[in-house]
Amino acid sequence: MRNVVLLGPPGAGKGTIAVRVAKEAGLLHLSTGDVLRDEVARGTELGQRARTFMERGELVPDAVVLAMVQERVKGQQGVLLDGFPRTLAQAEGLAEFLPVHVVVNLAVAKDEVVRRLGSRRVCRACGAVYNVVTQRPRTEGLCDRCGGELRQRPDDTPEVVARRYEVYEKDSRPLVEHYARQGLLKAVDAARSPDQVAADVAKILRS
Ligand code: AP5
Numbered sequence: 164m165r166n167v168v169l170l171g172p173p174g175a176g177k178g179t180i181a182v183r184v185a186k187e188a189g190l191l192h193l194s195t196g197d198v199l200r201d202e203v204a205r206g207t208e209l210g211q212r213a214r215t216f217m218e219r220g221e222l223v224p225d226a227v228v229l230a231m232v233q234e235r236v237k238g239q240q241g242v243l244l245d246g247f248p249r250t251l252a253q254a255e256g257l258a259e260f261l262p263v264h265v266v267v268n269l270a271v272a273k274d275e276v277v278r279r280l281g282s283r284r285v286c287r288a289c290g291a292v293y294n295v296v297t298q299r300p301r302t303e304g305l306c307d308r309c310g311g312e313l314r315q316r317p318d319d320t321p322e323v324v325a326r327r328y329e330v331y332e333k334d335s336r337p338l339v340e341h342y343a344r345q346g347l348l349k350a351v352d353a354a355r356s357p358d359q360v361a362a363d364v365a366k367i368l369r370s
Contacts, residue, residue, distance in 0.1 A: 164189070164241030166261055167368065168248065170338055171269030173327045174276035174283070175353050176360060178292055180269065181245040183361040188368040193235055194245040195228055197290060220318055220326035222249055222334060229256040236261055249335045254342075266342040267364055269353035273328060280324050284313040298357070 167190060169177045178194055185192035199217060202210030209231065213223045222228075228247065236242050242261070248254040257263065282296045288311030293300050301307050318327065342348045351363045 165264040165368075166236075166242050166244070168244045168263055168266040168342070169246075169269065169364075170266060170335070170342075171353060172271065172273070172276050172331045172335075173324065174280040175269040175271045176279070176357060177245045177269060179298070179357055180353075180361050180364050181243050182292075183357070184365045184368060185243045187365060188241075188243070190241045190243040190368075191236075191239050192243050192245060193232065193247070195232065195247040195249075196245075198231060198235070199223060199228075200290070217318060218323070220323040220330060222330060225250055225252045225256065229253060232257070233260050248338060251337060251341060254338055263342075263347060265349060265367065266338075266347045267367055268339050268342075268348060268350045269360065270350055271353040275354055276328070277321075277324060280319045281321070283316065283319055285316050286311040287314050288312070 167188075169181055171177050178197070181192045181194065184190075199210070199213045203214050203217065204210070209227065212227065216223045228249075232244070232247055244257075248257050279294060279297070282294050284293045284295060284300075285291065286293075286306035286309065289306060289309045291306050291308050291311075292298070293306075293313060300313060304313050305311070306313060318324075339348065349367050351360060351367070353360050
């Protein structure tokens with residue numbers, strides 16, 4: 164069983180693609196963003212600590228995220244990591260408790276991700292992701308899966324998106340080179356439709 168890292172800027176489609184490919188590949192989909200949002204929603208100690216960082220578009224401290232991931236991958240037989248690692252320190256910490264076998268980089272330009280995030284909607288109840296331009300729900304404003312109300316993510320405002328992208332450029336983009344040097348990197352053109360991107364990623368996971 165293999166462990167996979169999914170890299171890409173905010174809005175590249177990491178969550179969208181992970182949901183489509185993880186099950187078929189027999190991998191546990193672990194999104195650190197989803198886990199952190201759940202902690203915030205439940206008002207846990209971790210959530211209260213993470214909240215201010217997330218609202219500003221900053222990264223939650225490495226030690227906090229590393230401990231959270233380590234606990235969740237324990238005993239798992241293959242994971243698809245979405246949104247983690249995000250810094251070189253996280254990549255080095257991860258290497259101490261989980262081997263990484265393949266890293267998929269979803270490559271897409273800044274203007275496209277800014278457009279996608281501006282039109283993203285998420286289900287308040289189950290977190291399912293939609294887009295009012297490219298992935299519309301069957302009934303406007305309601306989740307296809309559970310009927311929950313759709314809303315904009317609080318960190319999808321133009322100011323916070325700009326900050327998230329800066330943080331990505333500074334802290335996370337260096338991971339592309341880091342994993343390329345290890346011979347683990349597979350680049351996928353993520354500017355195409357979700358079906359095309361998911362098909363390419365699924366093929367990489369099968370190979
Ligand atoms: P996180 O939730 O991980 O945010 P992100 O990396 O900025 O990624 P997104 O969830 O915004 O985008 P995505 O790539 O998953 O795109 P999606 O599929 O939704 O993190 C949030 C915050 O938590 C961080 O800012 C930080 O504070 C904290 N955090 C999380 N992990 C951390 C870590 N490891 N360390 C420290 N802090 C951490 O798609 C976007 C939109 O585009 C959707 O509307 C979708 O429908 C649409 N779309 C998707 N694919 C396509 C396509 N191919 N064509 C057209 N539209 C598409």
